[in-house]
Amino acid sequence: xxxxxxxxxxxxxxxxxxxxxxxxxxxxxxxxxxxxxxxxxxxxxxxxxxxxxxxxxxxxxxxxxxxxxxxxxxxxxxxxxxxxxxxxxxxxxxxxxxxxxxxxxxxxxxxxxxxxxxxxxxxxxxxxxxxxxxxxxxxxxxxxxxxxxxxxxxxxxxxxxxxxxxxxxxxxxxxxxxxxxxxxxxxxxxxxxxxxxxxxxxxxxxxxxxxxxxxxxxxxxxxxxxxxxxxxxxxxxxxxxxxxxxxxxxxxxxxxxxxxxxxxxxxxxxxxxxxxxxxxxxxxxxxxxxxxxxxxxxxxxxxxxxxxxxxxxxxxxxxxxxxxxxxxxxxxxxxxxxxxxxxxxxxxxxxxxxxxxxxxxxxxxxxxxxxxxxxxxxxxxxxxxxxxxxxxxxxxxxxxxxxxxxx
Amino acid sequence: xxxxxxxxxxxxxxxxxxxxxxxxxxxxxxxxxxxxxxxxxxxxxxxxxxxxxxxxxxxxxxxxxxxxxxxxxxxxxxxxxxxxxxxxxxxxxxxxxxxxxxxxxxxxxxxxxxxxxxxxxxxxxxxxxxxxxxxxxxxxxxxxxxxxxxxxxxxxxxxxxxxxxxxxxxxxxxxxxxxxxxxxxxxxxxxxxxxxxxxxxxxxxxxxxxxxxxxxxxxxxxxxxxxxxxxxxxxxxxxxxxxxxxxxxxxxxxxxxxxxxxxxxxxxxxxxxxxxxxxxxxxxxxxxxxxxxxxxxxxxxxxxxxxxxxxxxxxxxxxxxxxxxxxxxxxxxxxxxxxxxxxxxxxxxxxxxxxxxxxxxxxxxxxxxxxxxxxxxxxxxxxxxxxxxxxxxxxxxxxxxxxxxxx
Ligand SMILES: NC(=O)NCCC(=O)O
Ligand SMILES: NC(=O)NCCC(=O)O
Numbered sequence: 001x002x003x004x005x006x007x008x009x010x011x012x013x014x015x016x017x018x019x020x021x022x023x024x025x026x027x028x029x030x031x032x033x034x035x036x037x038x039x040x041x042x043x044x045x046x047x048x049x050x051x052x053x054x055x056x057x058x059x060x061x062x063x064x065x066x067x068x069x070x071x072x073x074x075x076x077x078x079x080x081x082x083x084x085x086x087x088x089x090x091x092x093x094x095x096x097x098x099x100x101x102x103x104x105x106x107x108x109x110x111x112x113x114x115x116x117x118x119x120x121x122x123x124x125x126x127x128x129x130x131x132x133x134x135x136x137x138x139x140x141x142x143x144x145x146x147x148x149x150x151x152x153x154x155x156x157x158x159x160x161x162x163x164x165x166x167x168x169x170x171x172x173x174x175x176x177x178x179x180x181x182x183x184x185x186x187x188x189x190x191x192x193x194x195x196x197x198x199x200x201x202x203x204x205x206x207x208x209x210x211x212x213x214x215x216x217x218x219x220x221x222x223x224x225x226x227x228x229x230x231x232x233x234x235x236x237x238x239x240x241x242x243x244x245x246x247x248x249x250x251x252x253x254x255x256x257x258x259x260x261x262x263x264x265x266x267x268x269x270x271x272x273x274x275x276x277x278x279x280x281x282x283x284x285x286x287x288x289x290x291x292x293x294x295x296x297x298x299x300x301x302x303x304x305x306x307x308x309x310x311x312x313x314x315x316x317x318x319x320x321x322x323x324x325x326x327x328x329x330x331x332x333x334x335x336x337x338x339x340x341x342x343x344x345x346x347x348x349x350x351x352x353x354x355x356x357x358x359x360x361x362x363x364x365x366x367x368x369x370x371x372x373x374x375x376x377x378x379x380x381x382x383x384x385x386x387x388x389x390x391x392x393x394x395x396x397x398x399x400x401x402x403x404x405x406x407x
Numbered sequence: 408x409x410x411x412x413x414x415x416x417x418x419x420x421x422x423x424x425x426x427x428x429x430x431x432x433x434x435x436x437x438x439x440x441x442x443x444x445x446x447x448x449x450x451x452x453x454x455x456x457x458x459x460x461x462x463x464x465x466x467x468x469x470x471x472x473x474x475x476x477x478x479x480x481x482x483x484x485x486x487x488x489x490x491x492x493x494x495x496x497x498x499x500x501x502x503x504x505x506x507x508x509x510x511x512x513x514x515x516x517x518x519x520x521x522x523x524x525x526x527x528x529x530x531x532x533x534x535x536x537x538x539x540x541x542x543x544x545x546x547x548x549x550x551x552x553x554x555x556x557x558x559x560x561x562x563x564x565x566x567x568x569x570x571x572x573x574x575x576x577x578x579x580x581x582x583x584x585x586x587x588x589x590x591x592x593x594x595x596x597x598x599x600x601x602x603x604x605x606x607x608x609x610x611x612x613x614x615x616x617x618x619x620x621x622x623x624x625x626x627x628x629x630x631x632x633x634x635x636x637x638x639x640x641x642x643x644x645x646x647x648x649x650x651x652x653x654x655x656x657x658x659x660x661x662x663x664x665x666x667x668x669x670x671x672x673x674x675x676x677x678x679x680x681x682x683x684x685x686x687x688x689x690x691x692x693x694x695x696x697x698x699x700x701x702x703x704x705x706x707x708x709x710x711x712x713x714x715x716x717x718x719x720x721x722x723x724x725x726x727x728x729x730x731x732x733x734x735x736x737x738x739x740x741x742x743x744x745x746x747x748x749x750x751x752x753x754x755x756x757x758x759x760x761x762x763x764x765x766x767x768x769x770x771x772x773x774x775x776x777x778x779x780x781x782x783x784x785x786x787x788x789x790x791x792x793x794x795x796x797x798x799x800x801x802x803x804x805x806x807x808x809x810x811x812x813x814x
Contacts, residue, residue, distance in 0.1 A: 085675035086628065128677045191633030208632065212678060221493065221787040224667035224690045225615065226598030226759030229657055231783065236668055237654060240647035247644060250636055260631035261643050262678045264685075266671045268492035270535045271619060271688040271726070272761075273669050273786040276493075281678040283631045319678070352633030354679075376638065379680040380628040 002398055004391040007101040011390070014040055014081065014097065015089025025089065025381065029082040029124035029135075030058065030160060035167035037081045041096065041121055048104045050119070053178075054171025057139040057149055058123040058164045061178060064103050065116035075113075075405040076180035076364075077102065077397065078120030079187060079356060080136070084128050088383020090390075094371075095186045096121045098394040102401050113405040115181055122356045123164070129154045131212060132320030137359035139175045146175050155263075182331060182404055183366040185357040186397045188385050192376025193349055200392050201339040201346035202370030205332045207358045208287040208350060211296055212320035214279065215242065215303070219312045221268060221276035232274055233311040236266055239278035241310075245302045246282070250295070257286040257295050258352070281319070287350050289323050325358045328365035331400070335369050338399035344392055353378075369393055369400070409805055410515075411798040414508040418797070421447055421488065421504065422496025432496065432788065436489040436531035436542075437465065437567060442574035444488045448503065448528055455511045457526070460585075461578025464546040464556055465530040465571045468585060471510050472523035482520075482812040483587035483771075484509065484804065485527030486594060486763060487543070491535050495790020497797075501778075502593045503528045505801040509808050520812040522588055529763045530571070536561045538619060539727030544766035546582045553582050562670075589738060589811055590773040592764040593804045595792050599783030600756055607799050608746040608753035609777030610739045614765045615694040615757060618703055619727035621686065622649065622710070626719045628675060628683035639681055640718040643673055646685035648717075652709045653689070657702070664693040664702050665759070688726070694757050696730050732765045735772035738807070742776050745806035751799055760785075776803055 017040060018033030019025050027034040038060060045052050045062035053061045065074070079095025099119035106113065122140065127133025130152045138144045150161030150170075164170040189195075194202050219235035239261075246259035260283040267277035282299065286292040303314045332348065339346035349370065351358075357366045371393035374384040424447060425440030426432050434441040445467060452459050452469035460468045472481070486502025506526035513520065529547065534540025537559045545551045557568030557577075571577040596602075601609050626642035646668075653666035667690040674684035689706065693699040710721045739755065746753035756777065758765075764773045778800035781791040 084680055085677050126677075127679060131678070133679065189633070190630045192635075192638065210632065220784070222783070223597045223760055223785045224669055225617065225665065225692050225761060226596070226785065227665065227783065228599075228663070229654060229665055231599065234650075234667075236671060237650050240650050243641075243644050243647050244651070247636060256635070258632065258634065258636055260641075260679070260681055262631055262673070262680050262682060263676045264643060264671055264673045264682075266669070268786075269670045270491050270533075270786070271538070271669045272534060272540065272667070272690055273491055274667055275669060275671075276787070278671075283679055285632050353630055354632060376629070376634065377627070378630045378633065379675075379677070380683070 002101045002105045002394045007097060007394055008387055008390065010044065010097045011089060011093060014093050024086045025083060026085045026087060027081065027083040028129040029126065030163035030167055032167065034082050038169055041081055044100060048100060053173050054169055055173040055175045056146055056171055057136050057175050058169040058171060059136045059140055060121040062100065062119045063116060066112060069113060069115050072115035073179060073181035074116035074118045075401060076118045076120055076183045078122065079185050080122045080125030082124055082126050084126050084379045086381055088378055088381055090188045090383055090385055091190065091378050092125060094188060094390065098186045098397055101394055102398045105398060115405045117401065117405055118178065118180065125356055127320065129156065130160050133354050134356055134359050137356035141359050141362045142176050143359060143362065180360065180364045183357060183360040183364050184331060184369065184397060184400055185355055186369045186393050187355060188378060189370040189373045190353050190378035191373065194370060194372035195374060195376065197347065199347050200344040200371065200389055201335065201396055202349045203332045203335040203346055204351050204368035204370055205327050205348045206287060206350050207325045207355065208285045208352055209289055209292040209324040210320060210322045210354050211284040211292060213282045214317045214319055215282055216315045217278045217312050219274065219276055222274045224272040224274060227274060234274050235278040235312055236275035238306050238310040238312045239264065239280055241306050246299065249298050255286065255291050257284065257291060259284050285352065287324050322354065322358060325361050327361060327367040331365055331367035334400050334403050335367060335396060338396045341399065342395060344396065369396055409508045409512045409801045414504060414801055415794055415797065417451065417504045418496060418500060421500050431493045432490060433492045433494060434488065434490040435536040436533065437570035437574055439574065441489050442576065445576055448488055451507060455507060457510065460580050461576055462580040462582045462584065463553055463578055464543050464582050465576040465578060466543045466547055467528040469507065469526045470523060473519060476520060476522050479522035480586060480588035481523035481525045482808060483525045483527055483590045484808065485529065486592050487529045487532030489531055489533050491533050491786045493788055495785055495788055497595045497790055497792055498597065498785055499532060501595060501797065505593045505804055508801055509805045512805060522812045524808065524812055525585065531567065532763055534727065536563065537567050540761050541763055541766050544763035548766050548769045549583050550766060550769065587767065587771045590764060590767040590771050591738060591776065591804060591807055592762055593776045593800050594762060595785060596777040596780045597760050597785035598780065601777060601779035602781060602783065604754065606754050607751040607778065607796055608742065608803055609756045610742040610753050611758050611775035611777055612734050612739045612755045613694060613757050614732045614762065615692045615759055616696055616699040616731040617727060617729045617761050618691040618699060620689045621724045621726055622689055623722045624685045624719050626681065626683055629681045631679040631681060634681060641681050642685040642719055643682035645713050645717040645719045646671065646687055648713050653706065656705050662693065662698050664691065664698060666691050692759065694731050729761065729765060732768050734768060734774040738772055738774035741807050741810050742774060742803060745803045748806065749802060751803065776800055
């Protein structure tokens with residue numbers, strides 16, 4: 001079994017990095033605070049005796065290989081160390097640090113695995129600063145050109161490439177150099193299912209599709225006091241209709257789809273001026289590609305209705321689009337078997353969140369292990385997983401690793 | 408008659424000050440760009456031979472008095488030189504510069520008025536940077552304590568008092584020192600009525616009540632992908648309901664009320680995080696105090712409904728509340744008579760916008776003169792008034808001034 005204390009101590013130590021004056025944790029991709037998190041991770045990888053490689057998009061790899069197994073394709077474990085704004089400490093870091101813990105445990109046990117084992121921390125998984133999310137793993141699988149990825153402009157106007165250079169993580173390794181034999185990602189569920197069913201281990205067999213768009217609505221700025229209600233082209237009210245439409249539409253269609261308007265900006269954003277512009281993002285998801293497309297089409301049609309009825313113009317920009325993914329059946333079964341062997345209740349499930357595993361699945365057999373999230377909350381400082389569950393997940397990961405790369 | 412060319416040239420010269428790289432005009436109260444506008448105004452006031460006084464809240468007064476009339480209460484003309492974000496050039500500046508033009512014309516004609524004539528530029532009329540709007544004139548009439556006014560915190564976290572000091576307009580004159588005999592403010596209509604009726608002069612007989620509130624809705628931040636629609640407390644959707652409710656409610660009640668949500672901010676404002684907080688302003692207006700109160704009550708009740716239905720908490724902060732004002736009947740009649748004597752069509756009307764005249768009316772007989780706004784647009788760079796109308800308004804002001812303070 002893994003060293004529970006060591007794993008938990010590292011999670012908390014990394015979770016202390018990137019806190020502001022108010023104690024809020026924010027380690028946006030390629031920011032100053034994420035640099036500190038990366039530095040700590042690299043320090044640990046080296047302390048455990050791993051070779052550290054950083055590729056041009058800033059993905060960090062801790063590589064454990066020997067002369068005997070160096071010819072084999074590696075087994076890759078991993079996740080990310082960037083966070084959302086005002087985040088919890090487990091999302092991403094848990095998978096990276098558990099990967100490291102598994103390697104350290106195997107080393108301590110004197111195991112010589114049949115293939116190299118690599119722990120990866122991928123750049124910009126959260127997608128909060130740069131879109132699309134899972135950008136580092138997407139580049140790794142060749143799904144996005146490295147030059148285009150480096151040129152990505154963030155919500156703060158920065159360019160990912162120059163930010164990586166600035167924080168010292170624009171590596172020299174060409175991306176895609178490491179094609180794994182298989183990829184396993186351990187993660188908190190970030191949803192309510194495991195907790196509700198008192199189940200310790202989720203064997204994640206698929207992952208829903210994700211559609212990200214930025215919508216800009218242009219109305220006419222005018223005086224809040226002198227412009228009769230009937231003579232307005234209010235971009236803010238037009239934007240308000242979009243979110244409420246999506247919720248009603250999903251409720252009516254009785255689908256498991258989710259829709260979120262997470263960002264909103266008004267212009268000129270003045271108390272006595274009718275908004276001339278509203279810019280917001282729409283995040284749509286569904287485990288079924290056809291249903292996801294239908295939802296996108298419904299939004300499109302509604303935007304046209306709003307244009308006509310509100311006297312506004314609407315433009316839409318695509319930020320990300322990932323189809324639903326089905327994970328590798330054999331690894332999913334190994335997760336179930338490993339959980340059961342340790343006496344943990346498990347269930348197959350769908351991931352509602354996007355993960356690096358979703359990208360790596362394009363080039364290698366992949367799957368994910370979930371552990372419960374208290375109250376289903378994540379992307380929030382109240383994000384929490386019981387230490388016993390964190391340890392259980394890491395031990396299941398250890399066993400799956402042993403099955404795939406056992407000495 | 409006034410010197411049309413001089414007036415128009417000054418309007419355009421002042422309108423060129425405070426433009427950004429994109430050519431957008433923004434002279435927020437007590438900002439660097441407003442300082443430049445104030446400097447130009449003071450330069451002109453002095454060039455015309457007026458005494459310049461600046462009070463502690465930054466109100467600027469250009470005073471024309473003689474030994475003979477110094478004992479009399481002054482006739483005050485004026486408006487403001489601050490603007491909204493991405494503004495037009497007429498709102499405020501027109502009234503100040505026409506006041507100056509009237510004085511300069513009377514001086515050139517060798518008139519010795521029966522009482523001093525003062526042209527005033529009041530601080531923070533727009534209320535975009537600091538609430539409430541009309542802050543400078545409110546302090547002038549004793550409606551807001553000077554220390555409280557100086558301590559007002561702006562949308563950018565600055566304090567009005569320290570900003571006034573920084574730009575050199577924290578004057579030494581105690582506010583309220585100047586109580587006028589009467590006050591006349593010339594302004595663009597900022598609405599569609601005069602243009603629609605091909606009428607040159609509005610004799611403004613009343614002004615609607617204004618209610619400004621800041622609403623904060625607190626929901627729960629959670630993951631956009633993993634949180635089922637039915638399990639959300641989405642502060643953004645709750646906010647969306649408020650604006651649409653107000654519009655529907657006003658439409659149903661068939662009232663002339665207007666409601667505007669001009670500012671909106673989400674937290675954490677991330678694409679894949681359900682908003683935990685939405686902060687926005689509500690601007691409600693109605694010419695009738697009872698109807699305005701009924702609208703405020705309807706909003707209150709609806710906020711309670713939204714709290715219950717959306718699982719959010721709502722807090723409301725009052726930013727400004729001004730009752731409807733009725734202007735001085737005698738001055739309104741003088742405006743009509745003056746317009747008619749010059750062959751201009753006029754009509755009595757209500758002001759939808761708040762104005763410094765609304766504050767001064769508390770301490771002195773006051774009224775306003777409106778000229779048409781093209782397409783009814785203001786608080787927008789497309790704000791426009793025909794030069795002939797600008798000149799007509801200034802000439803009516805000249806005649807009203809002669810009637811009140813004639814030599
Ligand atoms: N796991 C996770 O929160 N990933 C962020 C990408 C997304 O699902 O929005
Ligand atoms: N005239 C004018 O636009 N005043 C600003 C105050 C308001 O009416 O909101």
